[in-house]
Amino acid sequence: MSCVKKFLCVSCPVGCSLSVTVEGAEVLSVEGNTCPLGEKYARSEVANPVRTFTSTVRVNGGLLPLCPTRSKTPLPLSKVFDVAREVAQLTVDAPIEIGATLIKNVCGTGSDIVASRSLPRKHRDSRELENSA
C-alpha cells in the first residue's frame, strides 16, 4: 500500500511543495521539486527529518553576553529540544573564534555545536573592540 505525503521543501527560499509517494519506509517517487535538493529533502523527511539548529550560548567576559551558535550539520528534528536544553546549560569564555567547536557530538546526534561569530573579550567596561578586530 503506497501513500502520498506532502512536504514543503525548506532547502532553499523557493519553498517547493513536494508530493512524496511512499510504501512503508521506501520512497517510490518525489514530485513538485524544482531542483535535486528537493528530492534529497523529501527522502530525508520520510526517513528522519533533520534541521540546522541555531541558538546562543552564554559568554563570560565577552563584548556581548551571548555568542550565536549553530549545529555544524543538520541534526534530527526529534532531538531539537534535547539539543536546546544542552546548549542552554553551556557558558563559554571569551574570546571566541567563529567556527570553534563548543559541544562535540551534541546529544549523540553526530553533529557539533559551533560558534557562528567571533566574539572578542570585553575591554574594560566599554563596547570598544580591543584591537579593531
Add this chain to the structure above:
Amino acid sequence: MVIGAGISGGTIARELSRYALRVAVLERASDIPYGASRANSSMIHGGFDDKPGTQKARFCPRGNKLYKTLHEELDFKYHNCGSYVCAIGPEEEKHLTMLLSYGKTNGVPGLEIVNGEILRGREPHASREITAALWSPTASIVNNFEASLAFIDNARTNGVDLFMETEVTGLLFDGIYGLDGIGRLDGIDKSKESKNGERARIRGVSTQRGDFTARVVVNAAGVNSDLISRMAGDDSFTIQPTRGEYFIFDKSVGDMVKSFFFSCPSDKGKGVTVARTADDNLLVGPSAVAQEDRENRDTTRLGLEEIFQGAVRLVPGIPRNMAITNFAGVRANSDKEDFYIKALDRPRGFINVAGIKSPGFTSAPAIALHVVDMMKESLGDLVKFEPNPKFVPERRHIPRFSELTMEEREHLAKTDPKWGQIVCRCESVTEAQVVEAIRRGARTVAGVKTWVRPGTGRCQGGFCAPRVVEILARELGVAPIEITRHGGDSYMLTGKTKERMPSERMPSERMPSRRQS
C-alpha cells in the same frame, strides 16, 4: 501639601515656591504627567468658547496670556499657531457669531470671522465644505509633556519636594471629627460635626507610604479629586471621567495644517480637532466618551474611526496610513458646568482645585495665581507668605539635540561623549539627554520618553527601546528586568535567556508563568 502633579498641581506648586514655605507634591503615578495632563490636545485656548461670567471664562484668557511669558521662563515648547473654529453651513456659522461675542466679552484679542476662501488661502488643505471660520490669533500649542514637567521641575529647584508613587489613602484632621485621626471616604461622622460648632482643621494626609503632616492641603487630584474631596467631607461634586481618543500622525504630514482646527462643538464636546503639534506631528482627536472607570485609557476601533471621520471633515487629505500611534486620555470632567475651585470652611486648610476640564491646561497658571491669593486671604493664619529668597523663576529644559546649532552640538559633544551617542534615530535624542532625564526624575521608559522623546517618533521605540532600558538600568543601578514601561507591573522584560528550558509538550499544554521579581 499638593495632591497631584499634573498641570494644576504643578503650576500651584511652582507658584507656592515663590514663598518661604515647605511644600510637598504627592503623585501616585511613576511618571509626570500621568492623568489628563498627559493625554490632551496640548492646546492653549484663546478663551472665546466659555460662557462669560464663569471661572473658565475668567481664567482661560489669563492663562493664555501667562503662557506667552512662561514658556520662555520655563523653557517648554510653545508655538503661537492660532486657531480656527470651522463652520460648515449657516447653522454652524451662527455658532461662530456666538463664540465671537463670548470672546469679546471675555477679553480675547484679535478674534475675526473669515470666509472659507480666505481660510483656504491660508490653509490650503482645509476642506472645501468649510464656509466660515473664527480665527483666534492668540491660540497656541505647547508640548504638554514639557510644560507639565517644567512647572514641577522649577518648583523642585526652588525647594518643593516631590513624592512619586505616593497615593493618598486618607486625610488627617485636628478638631472634632479628627479625633480618630483619619477621615476616610465614609469615615466622617457628620452627626458629630453638626452637634459641635468647633471647626475641624486639616492636619495632613496619609498615604500608602506613611503619613505627611500639612497645614494646607490642595486637592489637585484630577480624575480622583472627588474621592479626595469626600475624604474632607465635601461631596458637592462628582467627577465624570470622560475618555478622549487621539491619533498622532507622522511628522511628514504635520504641515498639512499651520493652525489649530476646531469643529463646531456639539453636545458631545468641543468636537474633533486637527492640529500641528509643537513637535510638528499632526494630532487628531479627541472623542468624548463618558465612563465610570477612572483608569480606562483604552482606545477603541469605533472611537478612532469616529475621530478620523471628524478630522477628514475639516482636512480631507489626512492619510490614514501615516498614523504612527493612537492614545486616549481621561478628562476629569465634573457634574458641574464650571471648574470647582474652593477653599473649604471646614475643615480649614483644604482647597479643592477640581473639575479642571477643558480649558484646564490653558487656565492652570491663572488658577494657580488665584489659589495662592485665596490662601493669602483666608488661610494667612495657617501659612505665612514670606518671599523665598532662593526663588529662581527661570528653568532650562534638557537641551534638545535636534534643535541645537551645529556649533552647540559640537560643544556639548566635546564636554561629554554621551552627547555624541544618538539613542533615538527618529527624534535625534542623545544618550546624554536620556541620562539627564533620569537625573531629573524619569524612572521608566515612558518617563524618559516624556522628558526627551525617544520612542515618540515613527518607529515608536523599535530601535531605541533596548537602549533606553539599558541606560535606565545602568543609571538607576538595577537589573534591566526591573525596568518598567510606566511603573506598576509594566515590566519590559520577563527574564534572561537560558533561564527557562524549552518544553517539548505542545504549546497549549504548557503552563503560563510570570517573571520572578
Add this chain to the structure above:
Amino acid sequence: MSAARQVDVAIIGAGPAGLAAGAAARNEGAERVVVFERDWEPGGILQQCIHPGFGLHTFGEELTGPEYAHRYLTRVREAGVEFSLNTMVFQMDKPVLKDGRKTVTFWTMQPERGIEQIEAKSLVLAMGCRERPAGALGVAGSRPSGVYTAGTAQRFVNMEGFMPGTKVVIMGTGDIGLIMARRMLLEGAEVVGVFEIMPWVSGLRRNIAQCLDDFGIPYYLNHSVCELRGRGRLEGVGVVEVGPDRQPIPGSDKFVTCDTLLLAVGLIPENELSRMAGIAIEPITGGPIVNEWMQTSEDCVFAAGNVVVVYDLVDFVSREGERAGKYAARYAMGRLENAKREFKIVPENNVRVVSPQTLTGEDDVTVYLRVGSPVESKCRLYAEPGLFSQRLRYARPGEMNEIKLSASQLKSLASDVTRITVGLEVL
C-alpha cells in the same frame, strides 16, 4: 567647526548592502571609501539574525546571519574599505554643485571624535529598513508594556540576552515574526499563535514549515489583532476574523491571553536621511527612485539594499549593493557619463512593486518585482515591448520575481520608446 573631511565614496550603513557597496567601490578603483556605521561593529541586522538561510546564491551554502557578515567582511577588508564605527550620520544637505560636479555634505557624530562634517564625491545610502509599529495599524486598546516589533525582540533575545516575554502572540507573517516564533519557543516561551490579516502568508513559505509547523505553532490567516488589553503589562489581545474586504466579521472577536505581542507586519525603507538630501522617494516601495546604476534623483547619491526596496534575500541585497558601489565609484572618479536615454518601468497587471524604476539602457539589469496578490496557477511574467516573457507556475507577494534585461535589448528599442511595462498575466 574644522574643515570638512573629504571622502571619495561615502557609504551610510555597514549592513549587507553597505558592505557590498564598499567592497565594490574599492574594487572599481575609488580611493577613499568609508563606511559609516552607527553600531559598534559592522554587519547590521545580520548580527542578530542567528538563524540559517543566508547566502545560498552568494556563497553556495546556507549560512547564519553572523556567518554571512563574517564572510562578507573578509572580502571588504581585503578590498581596503575604511570603517567609521559608532558613528551616526544625523544630518545631510541637498547635494550642491562644487567645481562643476555635484557633491554631498553630511554630518556625523561619534562619541570620541564628536561631530564631523564629511564631504563626499559620491554617496551610497544603505541604511536598510525599519519595522512597522503597531500604531500605524490602528490597533486600539490600552498601552501596556510587552508589545514589541519582532526585530526588537530578536535583538533582546539574541544579542542582549533578555526575554521580552513568556507567552507570545505574533501579529503578521513577516519572516522575522516566524523566525522569532521558533526562537522564543526554543528559549522556553510559549507561543500561542500567529495571526495574519491577509489571506496569504507574507513571509517565505519555508519559514511556515520550519518555524511553525515543526513545533506545532498554529497560524491563522484572515485574522487580525485589533485590541490590546492590560494596563501594566499586556494581559491579552483581541483577535478578530476579517472578511474579503479586510473588515472585521461581527461576532468573530475572541480574546487571546498572552503577555507579549510581537509585530511582524511589514518593513519600511529607512529614508530620513534621503529626505534630508532631497532625494525623490517612490510611494509604493517607500525608497528612492533609482535607475539600474542604483542612482537616485540626485546624480551623486546612490542607494542600495532595503533602503531602496525591501528584498526577500540578503543575496539580492549584496548583489544590488555591489552595483551601487560600483557606479558610485565611477561617479566619484568622474567616469560615469550622464545617461543618453531614460526608460520608465511601469508596473501593471498585478505587479505592484518594481525596482529599479528607471533604466538608462546602458547596462544589463535585473528588475525585481513583487505581485500584489498571489497567483497559484500558471502565469506569464512579461516586459513589453517584446523584451521578456517567462512562464511561472505561481507568483506570490512574499517572493520577489526577477526580470533580466540586457543592454543590447534595450539599445535596440526604437528611439521613441520611453516606457517599459511589466506585468503578470494569468494563463
